[in-house]
Amino acid sequence: MNGTPRVLVAEDDARLAGMLTELLASEGYEVVVAKDGQRALHLGLTEEVDVIVLDRGLPIIDGLDVLRRLRASGATVPVLILSALGNAAHRVEGLDGGAEDYLAKPFDIDELLARLRVLRRRGASTGSAASAVRFRGGMLDVGNRTVVTAEGERVVLSERESALLEQLARRPTQVFSRAVLLESVFADADDPGVVDTYVHHLRKKFGRDLIETVRGLGYRMGSAS
Incomplete structure (x- = not known):
């Protein structure tokens, strides 16, 4: 070690x-x-x-x-x-x-x-194995907060972007409510809107299909991700 x-x-x-x-x-x-x-x-x-x-x-x-x-x-x-x-x-x-x-x-x-x-x-x-999280759009290196896309591009994430992507990618079929994501990823924030903001950041970097909005429930990884 x-x-x-x-x-x-x-x-x-x-x-x-x-x-x-x-x-x-x-x-x-x-x-x-x-x-x-x-x-x-x-x-x-x-x-x-x-x-x-x-x-x-x-x-x-x-x-x-x-x-x-x-x-x-x-x-x-x-x-x-x-x-x-x-x-x-x-x-x-x-x-x-x-x-x-x-x-x-x-x-x-x-x-x-x-x-x-x-x-x-x-x-x-x-x-x-635990530090690398694969999803259809690429692979997240949790320790370095870096995504290697399917095209081989390296994209560096902020701490919160990485934490949000990891949360969703580890359980790609699960729908996470804003309240759950706020508590587990943004515990020092009290505005659920911060979740939407960081979903927007990730979509801007990797495409809108990365994260799916499940109306009335929350977010999950997109089927194309």
Whole structure:
């Protein structure tokens, strides 16, 4: 694994988040922190991270709901749930929800670090496939935010354009409402019109047929895309 590993820590307890940040930074990680579920979902969908440490009891959006939405959006980044809810039923619920691992609080630091190393190795073995999203009009390199079209042209996207195209392309037959796209791709915005704006940007770059408008429902990849 080359480069500095990045970890998203989704934890609303400021003291614990600070401790985890210090600990993981000392182990060579670059740490991104989300203090609520809405921010965690946004960063999980738009940031390139190697692993996510996710608390269940997050404000705004519950941690398990964040996890389910990440998986429903096609995100494959390994997730370790770190929670005070640690009985067998809770662990099963978390693993069934899409987590790769589950560790109860209070936890042993060495065990946490070992589990993160395992998840990083697991993520690295599938990361190259997960970072490339193919659609009929070409291929999106998620890490570089670049599309290589069927004609061989390379088109660089903005962060939001890339996130929106990835969301739609990973599930090409699914219709996404504006509300869902606003929450998962544009979590820091509150105007649904921003979705329409970025759909327009992508159509301008790749043609109107790239994204289909499903009247009264939302958007999906076009049948010609």
